[in-house]
Amino acid sequence: MFAFTIRRLLASIPVLFFSTLLVFLLVASSVDPLEPLRAKNPPVPHQTLVALGTRLGLYHPLLQRYWDWLTGLVLHGNWGTPVQPGYHIAARLSSSFLVTFRLVIFSIFCSLALAIAVGVFSAVRQYSKMDYVATSIGFLFLSLPTFWFAALLKAWAIQFNSAVSPDHALIDTIGEASPNPPSGFFPQLGDAFGHLLLPTITLSLISYASWSRFQRASMLEVLNSDYIRLARAKGLSRRRVLFRHALRNALMPLTTQVALDTAALLGGAVITETVFEWHGMGYMFLQAVGNYDLFPLLAWLIVAALLVIVFNLIADLLYAVLDPRIRLA
Amino acid sequence: MPDTVTQQAASPTPAAAEREFTVKVRTQREIVFRRYLEHRAAVVSSVVLLLLILVAFFGPLFWHTPFTLMTNDIEVGPSTAHPFGTDSNGFDLFSQVLHGTQRSLEIAVSVSLVSTVFGAIYGAAAGFYRGWIDTIMMRFADLVLTLPALVFAIIITDKASPTVAGQWYFLAAILAALFWPSCARVVRAQVLSLREKEFVEAARALGANDRRIIFRHILPNTLGSIFVIATLTVAGTVLVETALSFLGFGIKPPDTSLGLLVESGKTAIQDGYPWLFYIPGIFIVLIVLTINFIGDGLRDAFDPQQTRVRA
Numbered sequence: 292m293f294a295f296t297i298r299r300l301l302a303s304i305p306v307l308f309f310s311t312l313l314v315f316l317l318v319a320s321s322v323d324p325l326e327p328l329r330a331k332n333p334p335v336p337h338q339t340l341v342a343l344g345t346r347l348g349l350y351h352p353l354l355q356r357y358w359d360w361l362t363g364l365v366l367h368g369n370w371g372t373p374v375q376p377g378y379h380i381a382a383r384l385s386s387s388f389l390v391t392f393r394l395v396i397f398s399i400f401c402s403l404a405l406a407i408a409v410g411v412f413s414a415v416r417q418y419s420k421m422d423y424v425a426t427s428i429g430f431l432f433l434s435l436p437t438f439w440f441a442a443l444l445k446a447w448a449i450q451f452n453s454a455v456s457p458d459h460a461l462i463d464t465i466g467e468a469s470p471n472p473p474s475g476f477f478p479q480l481g482d483a484f485g486h487l488l489l490p491t492i493t494l495s496l497i498s499y500a501s502w503s504r505f506q507r508a509s510m511l512e513v514l515n516s517d518y519i520r521l522a523r524a525k526g527l528s529r530r531r532v533l534f535r536h537a538l539r540n541a542l543m544p545l546t547t548q549v550a551l552d553t554a555a556l557l558g559g560a561v562i563t564e565t566v567f568e569w570h571g572m573g574y575m576f577l578q579a580v581g582n583y584d585l586f587p588l589l590a591w592l593i594v595a596a597l598l599v600i601v602f603n604l605i606a607d608l609l610y611a612v613l614d615p616r617i618r619l620a
Numbered sequence: 621m622p623d624t625v626t627q628q629a630a631s632p633t634p635a636a637a638e639r640e641f642t643v644k645v646r647t648q649r650e651i652v653f654r655r656y657l658e659h660r661a662a663v664v665s666s667v668v669l670l671l672l673i674l675v676a677f678f679g680p681l682f683w684h685t686p687f688t689l690m691t692n693d694i695e696v697g698p699s700t701a702h703p704f705g706t707d708s709n710g711f712d713l714f715s716q717v718l719h720g721t722q723r724s725l726e727i728a729v730s731v732s733l734v735s736t737v738f739g740a741i742y743g744a745a746a747g748f749y750r751g752w753i754d755t756i757m758m759r760f761a762d763l764v765l766t767l768p769a770l771v772f773a774i775i776i777t778d779k780a781s782p783t784v785a786g787q788w789y790f791l792a793a794i795l796a797a798l799f800w801p802s803c804a805r806v807v808r809a810q811v812l813s814l815r816e817k818e819f820v821e822a823a824r825a826l827g828a829n830d831r832r833i834i835f836r837h838i839l840p841n842t843l844g845s846i847f848v849i850a851t852l853t854v855a856g857t858v859l860v861e862t863a864l865s866f867l868g869f870g871i872k873p874p875d876t877s878l879g880l881l882v883e884s885g886k887t888a889i890q891d892g893y894p895w896l897f898y899i900p901g902i903f904i905v906l907i908v909l910t911i912n913f914i915g916d917g918l919r920d921a922f923d924p925q926q927t928r929v930r931a
Contacts, residue, residue: 309759310766317772321779427661430916434908436859438866439882439901446889446897453890561770562863566886576771577867580778588775599766 296608303600314592315357324374324585325349347372347585360589371586380590383575388594390467391564391571393483394490395556402495402502403549409499410506410545411538414514425503432500441493441566448489464489467569490560490567498556505548510541543613550606554598652844655921662917665910672907676721685712687719688874695893705895707884713899720878721903723871727792728857734796736850739803740842744834746804747811758808761801769798770860774869791870795857803849810842844922851915855908862904878904 324347328335348356363369370380409429413422448462455461463469463486472482513519514537522532557572564573572591579587646654657663685691685702690709698705704713746757776794777785784790814820815838823837839846864870865879873880878900885896 306763309763313763313767317767318775321776323779430909430912431905434855434905434912436862436866436879436882436901436904436908438863438879439904442882442886442897443889443901446887449890555768562867565867577774580774583779592771595768595771596766 292608292611295611296604299604299607303604307596307600310596311361311593312357314596315360315589316353318588318592319353319356319585322580322583322585322588323349324583326583343374347374360586364593370590373587374584375582375587378584378587380587383587384590384594387570387572387575390569391557391560391573393467394487394494394560394563394569394571395553397487398491398494398498399549399553399556401491402499403545405495405499406502406506407542407545410503411510411533411541413503413507414510414541415533417511426507429500429503432496433504435497437493437497437562438566440497441490441563444489444493445566462488465568467571490563490569493563493566494556494560498552502545502548502552506541506545509544510537513537513541543610546609546613547606550602550609554595554602557595557598652921656917659913659917659920661913662920665913665917668906669910669914672721672903672910673725676718676725679718680715680722683715683718685715687711687715687876698895704899705893707893707896713881713896716876716881717878717900717903720876720881720900721907723788723875723877724858724861724879724904724907727788727795727861728854730789730792731795731799731857731861732850732853734792735800735853736803736846738796739800739849740807740839740846742800743804743807743809744811744839744842747808748815748830748834748838750812754808758805761804764798765801765805767798769795770863772798773860773864774867777864777869785872788871788875791861791864795860799853799857803846803853806845806849807839807842810845811838814838814841844918848915848919848922851911851918855911855915858904858908858911 325340325344328340328343344350348359351359360371363371368381370384373380409425413425416422445464448464452460452462452464463482467483467486468479469482469486472479519532519537522536523529527536560571561573561576563569564571565577575587576591578584579591680687688711691702691706691712695706695708702712702714704717706712707716742757742761746754746761773791773794777791780790820833820837823833828837861870862877862879862882865877866883868883871877871880881900882897882904885893885900888894888896889898
């Protein structure tokens with residue numbers, strides 16, 4: 292297993308290399324960090340522009356710029372020079388990542404629990420009324436635009452707040468924490484949980500739908516297999532067969548799917564974070580785009596690509612751990 | 621598989637008249653169509669979507685208020701003059717929603733057409749030629765697939781020159797360039813097994829060249845999954861396009877889109893004009909939901925195996 296992990300990590304180096312190349316070429320050719328300065332009024336002196344351009348390495352050929360950036364990052368851990376004053380890329384990345392990670396992890400647990408419960412239930416009662424209802428609701432959530440659903444929840448919460456207690460908001464609708472959080476560990480924890488509520492509902496309901504479809508399909512496949520019939524035939528109780536024999540095996544495909552989707556969720560929380568005004572990865576990204584800040588943008592994209600690769604590896608490893616038939620040699 | 625379907629439809633007429641029970645011969649198309657009709661949600665969705673398309677594309681021709689006209693009715697609720705009400709600029713929401721629906725569908729259908737046609741040909745070529753051509757082509761497709769679509773669409777549309785940036789075809793081109801690899805992968809996987817089939821060998825023995833084999837013999841056999849992917853791409857594109865417009869990176873005023881309408885109505889519920897928020901959103905849900913159901917119906921129709929374990 293250890294050797295496999297190492298080998299897979301080594302094999303992903305060329306993938307990462309080409310992916311950084313593609314990302315750099317696409318982003319560096321479309322984002323010009325000097326653009327906002329040129330548009331400034333009164334105009335910024337030409338020398339300042341040239342000096343900044345030289346510092347950012349803008350006057351070299353594109354491929355050389357890529358090489359300089361890559362070697363700087365790999366050899367010296369240097370993420371590049373941000374345009375915005377007082378901006379530290381590494382510090383910003385880690386603080387944004389933690390904020391988003393909290394939201395994503397929480398949402399994944401909620402939506403997993405929901406997806407497994409609904410998927411198993413629908414599979415066991417296949418073609419019953421409840422199955423149709425559950426499947427239709429799943430379809431509805433699959434078709435909901437995240438931004439609309441998030442804005443809807445936010446608007447409802449604001450209405451609820453003003454109806455129930457006009458002077459003290461019961462449901463937090465903005466930010467990942469209060470502007471001046473309460474002192475003490477537990478009050479702070481409670482504050483954080485309160486702010487997690489609406490974004491978590493949004494993300495987990497949106498992602499539960501496809502997972503529960505997945506779980507239903509794999510559960511049905513297992514339930515129709517011979518060893519389940521055997522387990523029933525030798526007299527095991529329905530309950531025991533369902534949970535010990537069927538569910539354990541039916542969970543495997545979902546596990547890998549969730550591992551693969553996690554990376555996408557971390558990057559894709561952009562919309563949810565924007566609606567609820569969180570200061571996570573989404574905010575960092577949109578701010579970098581808005582300020583034409585090339586290097587924070589590249590750093591963001593590299594982290595996103597790394598996450599995809601790491602979670603792909605986790606998916607493979609999880610599969611091997613769960614399915615003894617697979618041997619990683 | 622479409623293959624088994626052809627076999628059911630085979631054994632054509634001459635013997636049929638002599639049989640005790642005459643069996644009606646159906647073409648593959650008829651079989652697929654009949655199976656599609658059995659999926660009730662898909663049939664209802666097709667009707668709803670068709671109506672929506674008709675109203676969105678032909679409604680504005682007959683409607684009294686163009687979507688760009690500021691009327692004197694400011695923030696009035698739904699009435700006979702303005703069925704969906706008006707916003708704070710006096711725009712008639714009905715004509716704006718129709719126009720937005722038209723935009724979203726235009727973008728989604730062109731993205732789906734371009735990305736599936738390109739992806740199918742790309743995947744077919746990779747699977748047909750195999751070897752290093754396949755390796756290089758598919759590694760590149762995988763690379764594009766790792767780019768987060770929403771994020772890249774934001775970067776590119778934001779930095780494009782303003783003359784094209786807000787145009788719908790520009791947005792469509794970018795999304796198509798990001799979406800084709802998923803179709804390419806599915807088609808390639810099918811072509812890999814199809815190219816070993818006897819009918820390909822027979823075609824080659826008859827002297828067909830590569831192009832003829834790919835386009836006349838192999839690709840028609842993958843049409844089922846291509847249709848399903850094309851449908852699901854339409855649904856996915858509507859969601860991404862409206863999200864982009866919502867975030868301010870897609871369609872820009874004076875043009876309008878359903879995402880843009882939701883954006884401008886996002887505080888409307890608290891402000892007491894709930895129709896400005898609900899109606900555009902419900903239209904998005906309606907479009908995506910019906911297309912998803914149609915995709916599900918197509919999947920069942922083309923792949924009878926899956927109906928038993930419908931996911």
